[in-house]
Amino acid sequence: MIHITIKDVAKRLNVSVSTVSRAFNDKYDIKKDTKELILKTAKEMGYHPNPIAKKLSQNKSLNIGVVIPEFMNSYYSEVAIVLQEFFISKGYQVLLMQSNENEEQELKNVKTLINNMVDGLIIAPTVGYRNTPYFIEKHNEGYPMVFLNRIDETLPASKVIFNNVKWSFFATEHLIRQNNKKIYHLSGYNNLCVSSERVEGFKKAMNKHKITKENYKIIETGLLAKEGMEVIEDLIFHHDIPDAFFCVNDMVALGAMKKLKDNGYKIPDDVAFVGFTETRIAKLVTPQLSSVRQPTREMAKKAGEMLLNRINNPDSETETAIFNGEFNIRKSSVRDSSIPNI
Amino acid sequence: MIHITIKDVAKRLNVSVSTVSRAFNDKYDIKKDTKELILKTAKEMGYHPNPIAKKLSQNKSLNIGVVIPEFMNSYYSEVAIVLQEFFISKGYQVLLMQSNENEEQELKNVKTLINNMVDGLIIAPTVGYRNTPYFIEKHNEGYPMVFLNRIDETLPASKVIFNNVKWSFFATEHLIRQNNKKIYHLSGYNNLCVSSERVEGFKKAMNKHKITKENYKIIETGLLAKEGMEVIEDLIFHHDIPDAFFCVNDMVALGAMKKLKDNGYKIPDDVAFVGFTETRIAKLVTPQLSSVRQPTREMAKKAGEMLLNRINNPDSETETAIFNGEFNIRKSSVRDSSIPNI
DNA sequence: TCGGTTTTCGGAAACGGTTTCGGAAACGGT
DNA sequence: ACCGTTTCCGAAACCGTTTCCGAAAACCGA
Numbered sequence: 130m131i132h133i134t135i136k137d138v139a140k141r142l143n144v145s146v147s148t149v150s151r152a153f154n155d156k157y158d159i160k161k162d163t164k165e166l167i168l169k170t171a172k173e174m175g176y177h178p179n180p181i182a183k184k185l186s187q188n189k190s191l192n193i194g195v196v197i198p199e200f201m202n203s204y205y206s207e208v209a210i211v212l213q214e215f216f217i218s219k220g221y222q223v224l225l226m227q228s229n230e231n232e233e234q235e236l237k238n239v240k241t242l243i244n245n246m247v248d249g250l251i252i253a254p255t256v257g258y259r260n261t262p263y264f265i266e267k268h269n270e271g272y273p274m275v276f277l278n279r280i281d282e283t284l285p286a287s288k289v290i291f292n293n294v295k296w297s298f299f300a301t302e303h304l305i306r307q308n309n310k311k312i313y314h315l316s317g318y319n320n321l322c323v324s325s326e327r328v329e330g331f332k333k334a335m336n337k338h339k340i341t342k343e344n345y346k347i348i349e350t351g352l353l354a355k356e357g358m359e360v361i362e363d364l365i366f367h368h369d370i371p372d373a374f375f376c377v378n379d380m381v382a383l384g385a386m387k388k389l390k391d392n393g394y395k396i397p398d399d400v401a402f403v404g405f406t407e408t409r410i411a412k413l414v415t416p417q418l419s420s421v422r423q424p425t426r427e428m429a430k431k432a433g434e435m436l437l438n439r440i441n442n443p444d445s446e447t448e449t450a451i452f453n454g455e456f457n458i459r460k461s462s463v464r465d466s467s468i469p470n471i
Numbered sequence: 472m473i474h475i476t477i478k479d480v481a482k483r484l485n486v487s488v489s490t491v492s493r494a495f496n497d498k499y500d501i502k503k504d505t506k507e508l509i510l511k512t513a514k515e516m517g518y519h520p521n522p523i524a525k526k527l528s529q530n531k532s533l534n535i536g537v538v539i540p541e542f543m544n545s546y547y548s549e550v551a552i553v554l555q556e557f558f559i560s561k562g563y564q565v566l567l568m569q570s571n572e573n574e575e576q577e578l579k580n581v582k583t584l585i586n587n588m589v590d591g592l593i594i595a596p597t598v599g600y601r602n603t604p605y606f607i608e609k610h611n612e613g614y615p616m617v618f619l620n621r622i623d624e625t626l627p628a629s630k631v632i633f634n635n636v637k638w639s640f641f642a643t644e645h646l647i648r649q650n651n652k653k654i655y656h657l658s659g660y661n662n663l664c665v666s667s668e669r670v671e672g673f674k675k676a677m678n679k680h681k682i683t684k685e686n687y688k689i690i691e692t693g694l695l696a697k698e699g700m701e702v703i704e705d706l707i708f709h710h711d712i713p714d715a716f717f718c719v720n721d722m723v724a725l726g727a728m729k730k731l732k733d734n735g736y737k738i739p740d741d742v743a744f745v746g747f748t749e750t751r752i753a754k755l756v757t758p759q760l761s762s763v764r765q766p767t768r769e770m771a772k773k774a775g776e777m778l779l780n781r782i783n784n785p786d787s788e789t790e791t792a793i794f795n796g797e798f799n800i801r802k803s804s805v806r807d808s809s810i811p812n813i
Numbered sequence: 814t815c816g817g818t819t820t821t822c823g824g825a826a827a828c829g830g831t832t833t834c835g836g837a838a839a840c841g842g843t
Numbered sequence: 844a845c846c847g848t849t850t851c852c853g854a855a856a857c858c859g860t861t862t863c864c865g866a867a868a869a870c871c872g873a
Contacts, residue, residue: 132588134829145853150831157832158851177586181532182829184523185858200552201751206542210569222587225567227552244519245564246474354755383755390757409543410752413696413725415732476859487823492861500821524859527828 133176142170153178184246193221193436194242196235198255198279200227202352202380203408204425205253208277211429212251219437221248230352232257239263249273249436254281256321273439275432279322287439287447289432293323296421296454297330300403301375303419305338307462309373309401313346315360315385317377324377327405331375346371350381357384365392373401373462379408379420386414386461402461416460423454475518484512495520526588535563535778536584538577540597540621542569544694544722545750546767547595550619553771554593561779563590572694574599581605591615591778596623598663615781617774621664629781629789631774635665638763638796639672642745643717645761645798647680649805651715651743655688657702657727659719666719669747673717688713692723699726707734715743715804721750721762728756728803744803758802765796 139146144163151157152167184190193216197205205227213223224242228235235255242250250267252274254260261281268274268286275287304312314331317324328347335345350356357376361384364370370389376382382404386396394400396416404411404420411418431450438445481488486509493501494509526532535558539547547569555565566584570577577597584592592609594616596602603623610616610628617629646654656673659666670689677687692698699718703726706712712731718724724746728738736742738758746753749762773792780787 132829136829146830147832147854148852150829151852154831158849160851163851179527179829180587181523181526182858183831185521185527185860186829186831188858190523200548201545203543203545206548209567210542213568217583222566224564225551226555241559245522354751383752387755387757409696410725410755413729413752414756415729474859478859488860489824489862490822492859493822496861500819502821505821521859524828525861527830528859528861530828 132179133174134179135176138167138171138174138176141174142167190246190248191221192245192247193223194239194245194247194250195223195225196238196242196250196252197225197227198230198235198253202378202406204406204423207425208253208429211426212433215430215433219433228255230255232259236260236263239267243267243272249275249440251275251277251432251436253277254279256318258320271443273436273443275436275439277428277432281322285447287435288449289428289435289452290449291323291423291428291452291454293326294330294333296456297327297375297405298333299330299456300405300419300421301331301334302338303456303458304373304375304401304403304462305334305340307373307401307464309371310340311344311371312340312373312375313348313364313371315350315357315374315376315381316347317350317352317381319349327377350377352378352380354380354384354387357381357386358388361385361388361392365389370394370400373403375403376405378406379404379411379418382418382420382461383410383414386418397461397464401464407457411457411459419457419459419462421454421456424452428452474521475516476521477518480509480513480516480518483516484509532588532590533563534587534589535565536581536587536589536592537565537567538580538584538592538594539567539569540572540577540595544720544748546748546765549767550595550771553768554775557772557775570597572597574601578602578605581609585609585614591617591782593617593619593774593778595619596621598660600662613785615778615785617778617781619770619774623664627789629777630791631770631777631794632791633665633765633770633794633796635668636672636675638798639669639717639747640675641672641798642747642761642763643673643676644680645800646715646717646743646745646804647676647682649715649743651713652682653686653713654682654715654717655690655706655713657692657699657716657718657723658689659692659694659723661691669719692719694720694722696722696726696729699723699728700730703727703730703734707731712736712742715745717745718747720748721746721753721760724760724762724803725752725756728760739803739806743806746803749799753799753801761799761801761804763796763798766794770794 135146135149139149148159149167151159152164195209195212197208199205209225216223224247226238226242228238232255258281261284264284275289276284277289278291280288280290314328316328348360350360374385376385382402386402389400390396396402402418404418407420407422411420435448477488477491481491490501491509494506537551537554539550541547551567558565566589568580568584570580574597600623603626606626617631618626619631620633622630622632656670658670690702692702716727718727724744728744731742732738738744744760746760746762749764753760753762777790
């Protein structure tokens with residue numbers, strides 16, 4: 130457990146500590162021979178530069194803070210994995226915190242990370258807009274930040290977002306083309322921007338195809354399977370089951386499908402389903418669930434690159450990247466058997 | 472972005488830096504009045520102790536390394552959340568790394584964390600035993616480590632494990648009692664200890680009930696849904712479908728169930744199913760999947776406590792904690808309708 | 814009032830690096 | 844042989860804390 134320091138190496142070779150330091154940092158003047166000699170014997174001695182000391186002397190933490198709203202839907206797990214890999218390859222460490230879909234927890238997390246001197250933050254905000262003023266304040270102070278996915282429009286910082294309106298429109302239009310006359314949208318949270326955007330896409334499709342308000346509904350749910358179930362219970366009670374559901378995410382869709390199946394409805398014959406933000410489970414249920422896949426890896430990586438850019442060029446313009454996805458049509462939304470239920 | 476340091480506070484109050492430091496660390500002699508004055512003005516000035524400098528001067532990183540094998544099954548996500556919460560409440564930060572079920576990646580992760588001077592490690596090993604010698608070496612050097620879940624028997628370090636043999640036995644016996652004559656076990660990886668233990672429990676039940684080798688099989692699969700599917704394809708091809716399957720985890724069970732359903736088998740009427748390490752999806756599929764729930768939160772927390780104990784009392788004895796679970800019987804494994812399919 | 818304790822605090826050395834500055838050594842051209 | 848450059852390296856300051864040591868101040872009993 131005894132750590133070998135730069136001094137030990139310097140003493141062994143009868144050079145100064147600054148020379149050893151130089152050997153490890155390419156940017157300074159040092160003769161090639163001495164550099165190699167130092168690196169070689171340092172390795173022999175098992176020396177590793179102490180990252181903490183490095184951080185202190187450089188006034189850089191080499192840490193990146195990542196704040197995600199939750200961990201239980203695999204979406205943000207994947208984001209976490211990608212960011213981790215990316216930043217480690219760039220010499221940074223990632224401090225990951227999750228907010229449990231709770232604004233106060235989120236604020237705590239961000240403050241903890243800032244107190245821990247992270248060099249930058251990637252934030253995928255939780256439901257609600259209450260922390261936006263704080264984020265704006267920090268952004269204006271010059272703190273490098275990139276926001277992912279759930280963005281308050283008013284944020285002037287760099288952002289990575291998914292084109293929810295467009296793909297929600299496509300998904301809804303698909304249901305209309307399948308000849309569903311009455312379509313309900315289970316919409317997540319009203320004060321969640323991805324929800325509002327998906328609602329917007331849904332409404333656009335309704336308008337384009339001249340479906341009137343008697344024939345669609347937008348029902349606020351939440352993001353969990355349980356909440357999908359509860360809504361269906363209520364609809365069954367009121368004998369108000371439409372031809373199709375478009376759901377804010379796969380979990381809500383799965384919960385709703387389950388409840389309907391348990392009550393004797395056939396999917397997709399009686400009710401068709403489309404989810405969003407495709408999960409790996411979509412292919413495991415019967416029938417397989419149609420869903421919009423988001424390029425999660427690419428979006429996360431882009432957020433990482435943007436943050437590095439902001440750290441290294443604090444005066445550069447903020448950017449916004451908008452991603453598109455892929456609509457995977459499966460059995461849950463098609464009644465003829467042209468789509469094999471693999 | 473200008474950080475206020477202890478010196479700024481000291482200068483403002485005309486005291487020495489050591490006095491300010493003392494005010495923030497309860498253990499030293501300081502007059503109550505001065506302490507309160509210092510804390511008050513420090514707060515006014517917006518001073519936060521620089522954690523990096525603190526770490527350097529104390530020769531402690533206040534970081535804990537957590538290495539998990541994967542992130543995509545919700546099990547280890549939950550472990551990560553719990554450990555995160557626990558250590559933050561104790562003033563530590565958690566550096567989380569995932570190994571992608573790859574031994575080399577795991578070794579890299581552990582080395583990265585050790586180079587980053589984590590004060591201790593919690594490791595949930597990946598499949599395979601190749602890194603055990605390295606772990607033993609570090610443990611013998613005095614590095615505080617706690618192992619979770621997948622443990623090489625020969626590791627002399629502290630461990631938190633689940634009683635796989637016992638609960639695998641119970642689950643299997645349940646299938647026998649449901650009058651299944653021919654039962655196959657989809658077993659995960661042969662070189663994964665949780666797999667071997669579950670195999671052991673399975674065999675025990677077979678022996679106890681005098682089921683002979685013609686009437687059971689143990690089939691190595693892997694841990695993913697895809698691999699469950701592949702095995703079933705093969706078995707269907709050979710017309711070799713038993714009365715029931717006991718699976719190493721829920722994902723394999725779900726994959727296998729899906730494949731059987733797609734080929735016209737009724738679950739549980741034709742084939743009964745039991746999973747393990749219950750996931751939230753178990754309740755969302757039709758029929759709901761019987762499974763063994765593990766006390767994930769409690770196990771993770773125990774691992775955290777053990778590690779803290781090892782850090783603070785390096786000379787204490789290593790401990791081993793063995794946890795028990797809960798077998799949730801659902802529709803997938805019972806043919807009469809005594810269990811409602813909620 | 815005085816000597817001896819006990820409190821309370823300042824100075825300074827660590828912790829392990831980076832980085833500026835300036836000087837010695839090597840080099841190169843005349 | 845000499846002078847001006849360039850290359851290379853050592854000394855020392857610095858990053859922001861903690862903590863040891865010792866001394867001043869306060870207290871206390873006789």
